[in-house]
Amino acid sequence: MKGIIILGFEKYSKTRIDTQFPSNICEFLGVTTETLKGLVEHHMNKKMEPNYIELTLEDEVSLASFYSGFSFRHYVGNPNFAVCIFLSQDDVLSSEFEGMMRRIAHELLPKREALNFDDILGQYYEMLKKKELLPYWEEIIEGEISVITAKKKEDKKEEKGEKKEQEELDSVKEKKSGDIKTEEEADIKSKNTKLQDLLDEKKSKIRELTRKYTELVSENTKNSEEIQSYKEEISEQYIKLEKWSQQMADLNQNNAKLMDDIKILNQKINERDDFLKEKEKKIEALSKKLTGVEEVESEAEKILQEKVDLKNINLGLNSELEKLEKANRSLLNEINKLKSQITVHIDSITNLKLNVKNTKADISVKEKEKENFKDQMFDLKKEIKILRRERDHYRKIVKEKNLLD
Numbered sequence: 001m002k003g004i005i006i007l008g009f010e011k012y013s014k015t016r017i018d019t020q021f022p023s024n025i026c027e028f029l030g031v032t033t034e035t036l037k038g039l040v041e042h043h044m045n046k047k048m049e050p051n052y053i054e055l056t057l058e059d060e061v062s063l064a065s066f067y068s069g070f071s072f073r074h075y076v077g078n079p080n081f082a083v084c085i086f087l088s089q090d091d092v093l094s095s096e097f098e099g100m101m102r103r104i105a106h107e108l109l110p111k112r113e114a115l116n117f118d119d120i121l122g123q124y125y126e127m128l129k130k131k132e133l134l135p136y137w138e139e140i141i142e143g144e145i146s147v148i149t150a151k152k153k154e155d156k157k158e159e160k161g162e163k164k165e166q167e168e169l170d171s172v173k174e175k176k177s178g179d180i181k182t183e184e185e186a187d188i189k190s191k192n193t194k195l196q197d198l199l200d201e202k203k204s205k206i207r208e209l210t211r212k213y214t215e216l217v218s219e220n221t222k223n224s225e226e227i228q229s230y231k232e233e234i235s236e237q238y239i240k241l242e243k244w245s246q247q248m249a250d251l252n253q254n255n256a257k258l259m260d261d262i263k264i265l266n267q268k269i270n271e272r273d274d275f276l277k278e279k280e281k282k283i284e285a286l287s288k289k290l291t292g293v294e295e296v297e298s299e300a301e302k303i304l305q306e307k308v309d310l311k312n313i314n315l316g317l318n319s320e321l322e323k324l325e326k327a328n329r330s331l332l333n334e335i336n337k338l339k340s341q342i343t344v345h346i347d348s349i350t351n352l353k354l355n356v357k358n359t360k361a362d363i364s365v366k367e368k369e370k371e372n373f374k375d376q377m378f379d380l381k382k383e384i385k386i387l388r389r390e391r392d393h394y395r396k397i398v399k400e401k402n403l404l405d
Contacts, residue, residue, distance in 0.1 A: 002086040009080040043067040066101040077109035099135020
């Protein structure tokens with residue numbers, strides 16, 4: 001064994017490391033409340049009753065853990081705590097190991113406020129390593145103490161208990177059959193039996209309602225976690241949508257700039273065409289007036305050369321225009337792709353909102369059921385109080401008249 005820790009359970013399945021021995025064992029093994037989430041889920045999945053599990057954490061740390069139980073049901077020592085033992089590879093656990101951990105929970109958890117609690121925890125840990133602790137199998141149920149047998153011992157102890165109870169009942173019946181003398185004593189005995197049966201029935205109903213209440217609390221916690229995850233996913237989708245919207249705005253801005261450039265180039269091309277047309281007209285007029293004068297020929301040659309240059313410039317402008325049109329088409333394709341992606345993600349966000357709305361509706365229904373269970377529990381507690389008063393009254397009558405002697 002490597003060490004022992006006491007875990008404290010809070011609302012919404014949160015945990016804290018309450019005490020540890022040795023004092024740095026969690027730091028040495030790299031164990032935190034985050035790595036213990038799997039342990040907490042295993043304990044909570046067992047309806048918050050006292051339970052024992054053995055498991056291996058994500059970082060290959062093996063441990064055995066006993067959960068003391070939920071305060072609204074029944075518990076061992078003190079509710080909402082877990083005693084955890086870090087195990088080594090050489091440890092071989094006996095069938096009584098759970099009972100010894102129950103002994104630690106029963107005797108140590110009520111002493112948590114003691115000044116020397118760490119020393120006491122160390123002493124019990126050494127006793128556990130040496131197997132000097134006696135197993136303990138009792139649990140406190142709604143203020144009363146009853147013996148709850150662990151799963152490994154349950155069948156054997158129940159059989160022995162039933163035999164002993166039957167023998168005791170037979171002996172009591174034989175003794176009382178000789179002592180009962182009047183019909184009044186028989187009536188009181190039958191009434192006591194009926195009241196005891198009714199009281200047992202009410203207790204079973206209370207325990208069943210308490211079990212349902214704890215299940216609702218656990219389910220409500222899971223639903224809250226699901227709603228939180230949905231909200232986080234929706235916020236992530238909104239962030240992505242904002243990024244895509246920004247990209248769309250940038251692309252639209254670039255597209256507008258390209259359109260302006262194309263308009264300017266088209267205007268320049270038109271101006272060049274008009275200029276070429278004027279030059280051609282001049283060439284035609286000069287060719288008509290041509291009479292062989294060399295000056296006229298030289299001027300015509302210059303004009304022709306200017307025409308060739310203007311055609312070359314026009315070709316360059318046309319190629320540049322084609323490049324800009326290709327870039328514009330690629331940008332339009334990207335914009336269409338982004339629009340389709342945004343449409344898909346808006347649909348997913350709508351579906352997530354519908355799921356969140358349905359989950360909230362389920363939670364409200366379960367809250368109403370929980371309130372109904374609370375009212376039923378309150379009424380049952382009133383009935384139990386009345387039945388207990390009647391039971392005490394009949395017991396008093398039995399004692400005053402010495403009906404059991």
